[in-house]
Amino acid sequence: MKAAGGIISSIAALFGVIAAFVTLGIGGLGGAFGGEGAETVIGLGWAGIFLTFAILVFAIVSIFGKSKFPPIAVIVLSLITVVAGGTLVAIFMILSIIGGIVALIGVSKERKQIGGL
Numbered sequence: 001m002k003a004a005g006g007i008i009s010s011i012a013a014l015f016g017v018i019a020a021f022v023t024l025g026i027g028g029l030g031g032a033f034g035g036e037g038a039e040t041v042i043g044l045g046w047a048g049i050f051l052t053f054a055i056l057v058f059a060i061v062s063i064f065g066k067s068k069f070p071p072i073a074v075i076v077l078s079l080i081t082v083v084a085g086g087t088l089v090a091i092f093m094i095l096s097i098i099g100g101i102v103a104l105i106g107v108s109k110e111r112k113q114i115g116g117l
Contacts, residue, residue: 013052016052020086020089023086074100
C-alpha cells in the first residue's frame with residue numbers, strides 16, 4: 001500500500017511540475033504584456049516548481065523507505081504547495097495528499113506486521 005501511495009504522489013508531483021511551468025509561462029506572458037500582478041504569478045510558478053520537485057523526491061523515498069517521515073513530508077509539502085503554488089498546481093496537490101495518506105497507512109500497517117520496529 002505504501003508503494004501505491006508513493007506512485008500516486010509521484011504522478012501527482014509530475015503533473016504538478018508541468019502545471020507549475022504553465023503557471024510560470026502565464027506569469028511571463030503577463031509580465032511581457034505589462035499585466036498587473038504578473039510578478040506574483042511568476043513567484044507562484046517558481047514556488048510550485050521547487051515544492052513539487054521536493055514532493056517528488058519524498059514520494060519516491062516513501063516507496064522504498066520504512067519510515068513514516070517521507071509520507072508525512074509529502075502530505076505537509078502538498079498542503080504548503082496548495083497555498084503557495086498557484087491554482088493549477090493546487091489541483092494536482094490534492095491527489096498528492098491522497099497518495100501521502102495512502103503511503104502513511106501502508107507504512108503503519110507494515111510496521112504493525114513487523115512488530116513495531
